[in-house]
Amino acid sequence: MEHFYQLGWTLDSAGGASGEAYMAEQDGRKLFLKRNSSPFLAALSAEGIVPKLVWTKRIETGEVVTAQHWKNGRSLTHEEMYSQRVAKLLKKIHQSKPLLTMLKRMEMKPMYPELLLKKINSSLSRQVLTHHVIRRALTYLEDHMPNLDPRFYTVCHGDVNHNNWLLSDQDELFLVDWEGAMIADPAIDLGMIMYTYQQGDLFEAWLKEYGAELTIDLQKRMKWYTIIQAIAMVEWYEEKNRYQDMNEWIQFLNGVLHQNPFI
Numbered sequence: 001m002e003h004f005y006q007l008g009w010t011l012d013s014a015g016g017a018s019g020e021a022y023m024a025e026q027d028g029r030k031l032f033l034k035r036n037s038s039p040f041l042a043a044l045s046a047e048g049i050v051p052k053l054v055w056t057k058r059i060e061t062g063e064v065v066t067a068q069h070w071k072n073g074r075s076l077t078h079e080e081m082y083s084q085r086v087a088k089l090l091k092k093i094h095q096s097k098p099l100l101t102m103l104k105r106m107e108m109k110p111m112y113p114e115l116l117l118k119k120i121n122s123s124l125s126r127q128v129l130t131h132h133v134i135r136r137a138l139t140y141l142e143d144h145m146p147n148l149d150p151r152f153y154t155v156c157h158g159d160v161n162h163n164n165w166l167l168s169d170q171d172e173l174f175l176v177d178w179e180g181a182m183i184a185d186p187a188i189d190l191g192m193i194m195y196t197y198q199q200g201d202l203f204e205a206w207l208k209e210y211g212a213e214l215t216i217d218l219q220k221r222m223k224w225y226t227i228i229q230a231i232a233m234v235e236w237y238e239e240k241n242r243y244q245d246m247n248e249w250i251q252f253l254n255g256v257l258h259q260n261p262f263i
Helices: 002-006 040-046 084-094 097-105 113-123 132-143 187-196 202-210 216-239 243-258
Strands: 010-013 021-026 029-035 053-058 064-069 073-075 154-156 165-168 173-175 182-184
Touching: 040 053, 040 064, 040 097, 084 154, 084 173, 084 187, 084 202, 097 154, 097 182, 113 132, 113 216, 132 216, 132 243, 187 202, 187 216, 187 243, 216 243
Parallel strands: none
Antiparallel strands: 010 021, 021 029, 029 064, 053 064, 073 165, 154 182, 165 173
8 A cells, every 4th residue: 555655635444354455544634444345335335335435546456445534433233233324234235236237247156055065075174073063063054955946046245243333423334345345135144143142032033134034934035044044154264274263153152052943
């Protein structure tokens, strides 16, 4: 990001797993800069899902840098995940025709359950595969493959945990970090909310705000996708040698497997 230092900007890391995000400041103006963002960002900005895109530039290194308005704010709490606002914003995302059209223009293919399972099976290390919870989870995935008509697939975020929801100081709600965006069964987002932020019967009421009913079919699909996402998280933390986090995800996975045992 030497290019921006030369133009008089001060840069500070804005965190994130990629290490490619920065807060840039010049003469009291703040921007959120990111290298190699997806072209999808422009569509998300136009829909008001993420902070407004200011510009996109290709710099001397050939990298593309995007700038968005900097928003002071905070992540949502666990309790706020069952708010009406979260339900309505996720509904807007899942029902957005412009977002879906943009991903299709980018030639993104739908993420069918068979593809997700094939991908996870081919990537797991021997250490992860030997764990009895992982083996039981993989057997469950093989035996309970979802079957939603792809015509009902939507734009999905893929990682809707509370840290990716930004509530600005101006009381604006955004869903950020869209690197894992996909065209898929919306149950892939709904399931992680239900299993991660369980608060009694609140999910069913929250789901009505979202615009859906808690049918047996939806429960089965949510469980399936939550299990495969949890396995992916176990794999990710194992690769990073973060074994405490890996074990926490194995415990989470074991809990999901034991819930709703008849689906």
